[in-house]
Amino acid sequence: MAARSSLATHAAPPHGPSVLISGAGFAGLATAWWMNRLGYRVTVVEIANALRRGGTPVDIEGETIDVLARMGMLDAVRARALPPRSVAFKNADDTTAGELPAQPPAQGEQYEIHRDDLSAILFAAVADEIEIIFGRSIVGLDDGADGVSVTFDDGSKADYTLVIGCDGNRSKTRRLAFAEAEMSSRFMGGYFFIKVVAETGLLPANVTEIFSLPGRTALLNGYEDRTDIALAFRSDRAIDYDHRDRAAQRAMIHDHFAGIGWKVPAILAHLDADDDFYFDELNQIRMPDWSKGRIALVGDAGYCLSPLAGMGGSMALIGAARLADALGRHRNDHVAAFRDYHEGLRAFVRDVQEKAITQGMAMMFPADETELAERDECIRAGTFDV
Ligand SMILES: Cc1cc2nc3c(=O)[nH]c(=O)nc-3n(C[C@H](O)[C@H](O)[C@H](O)COP(=O)(O)OP(=O)(O)OC[C@H]3O[C@@H](n4cnc5c(N)ncnc54)[C@H](O)[C@@H]3O)c2cc1C
Structure with a gap:
């Protein structure tokens, strides 16, 4: 470099x-x-x-395709493009509440890349x-x-x-x-944590799994060689914390996800493993x-x-x-x-x-039982827009 x-x-x-x-x-x-x-x-x-x-991963579609083509980088992006992933919405016992199929590029060229x-x-x-x-x-x-x-x-x-x-x-x-x-800076009422880990046993490759409770969502993206893990929680007010203080961020995440089942304990173990994670407010x-x-x-x-x-x-x-x-x-x-x-x-x-x-917010991050039920209905009706 x-x-x-x-x-x-x-x-x-x-x-x-x-x-x-x-x-x-x-x-x-x-x-x-x-x-x-x-x-x-x-x-x-x-x-x-x-x-x-x-x-x-980053979505590459629409105008971004043209931009990368003009920059002469589109072939390099195509070469590293990820296979499409299906999205499974999970219950606490890991049964699937609803599923969106992996979509091949439909409306024009579309890629995802790490x-x-x-x-x-x-x-x-x-x-x-x-x-x-x-x-x-x-x-x-x-x-x-x-x-x-x-x-x-x-x-x-x-x-x-x-x-x-x-x-x-x-x-x-x-x-x-x-x-x-x-x-x-418009605070949107939530915080999110993201980390990429080498463990691949958390879910199958080329699948996204989402588990939501009111005000809290856990998300996993599975690949052949790694897993993206993410947690997000709602907060009515902006929390005053030092954005360089990893211990404070960990404590906030534990506060919101302690005692929750599904794969959350495994995600929290990765959170605790080291300081190499991304945490920010939704704004x-x-x-x-x-x-x-x-x-x-x-x-x-x-x-x-x-x-x-x-x-x-x-x-x-x-x-x-x-x-x-x-x-x-x-x-x-x-x-x-x-x-x-x-x-x-x-x-x-x-x-x-x-x-x-x-x-x-309502789709990825339902606030309460009513929003959660509405979102699940959208999934069943096939009108959910990821
Ligand atoms: C490590 C990382 C992981 C991310 N993961 C996700 C994700 O999973 N999902 C998502 O939606 N978004 C994520 N983001 C944000 C996402 O990259 C941006 O929303 C988007 O790519 C816009 O890019 P940007 O270059 O404007 O900002 P950024 O990607 O935030 O890049 C800004 C750069 O500026 C640098 N910088 C900051 N302050 C200074 C300074 N004072 N002097 C010099 N350099 C400075 C930062 O270190 C960084 O390299 C992530 C950002 C980073 C840095």
Whole structure:
């Protein structure tokens, strides 16, 4: 993995616009690829010491297919595509309450790919073309008339023509560049835990199993070589916890899942095994604009959809491509380009966010016995939309 440790090693050509991208998730790596193609000198800073790994697979369909084809990565994605999985809704005694068949690609091309595989494909496409610095974060942004002066957490400073924040749901770029009133994190009333484990004996391969009680859901995705395990619980209010404190997160999960049967005890044992898991609140980021001056946001940083939308990864890829297209249409005019990017994408983002609220919560995460019964009826009637 090409990781340089100091800004001093940046062998930038003397001319041409430069861009700093904060975050090396899907949004950051895809934005880096496009900005390099547009002729920018690209630097990516990623706070983690390596690409972050784990999580459930990413859906690739619709516009994301076109985006990956334009990036020349569609064949690599097809080669790593996962077999379709059936979905079984389970009772506490592990009998099946309802089932959705594994669906072959029906409405056009459609794939699922492991998050780490997509990350590796994106990284391989940019690693030799741009500078990527791991273990580094921005701590200051000074947006001027000619560029943005950026301060990093090692005390170094550098100037860039543009800064693109791709640093996820808790975006540092967003917090540095925008006023509190300009950003809103909408709490959706729940928390989720996800981990990928090597154990494969929990369920058959190519099957998803879901077990729900009012306000609590456990989910397993089975593969030949691994299992995704997930737990989610509702909470009327946002819980005040340190998002770096794994022990506190474990305690919250145990509080909500203690004494529950099905395969939950096995899932909790994996939760307790190590700190390598993903835990976050279910929330959406909603902002009146995704740019300010020479700084713009892509992916979760600007418009987190929540996992319930089921398309955070693909929206990051779409967002990166839409931003690049806008910058290509408005060369040397970042103000017009950022406006074009926002106006072109915001209705789509808003639709997906609304659907996650109106359908996603009740379908994946029934609040009470009534919602649970309604969901089970949808499963029986074949109208359940995963
Ligand atoms: C390890 C991991 C597992 C995930 N698993 C799931 C899942 O199972 N289901 C689901 O729906 N969503 C999951 N997500 C979220 C999902 O990846 C995003 O919703 C989606 O892909 C949008 O991508 P993004 O690049 O905008 O944000 P992210 O994927 O969150 O990437 C943001 C990147 O920015 C980095 N970063 C954060 N702060 C800074 C900083 N100050 N400076 C520099 N870099 C910074 C992060 O380390 C991360 O690499 C996961 C995210 C991660 C990181």
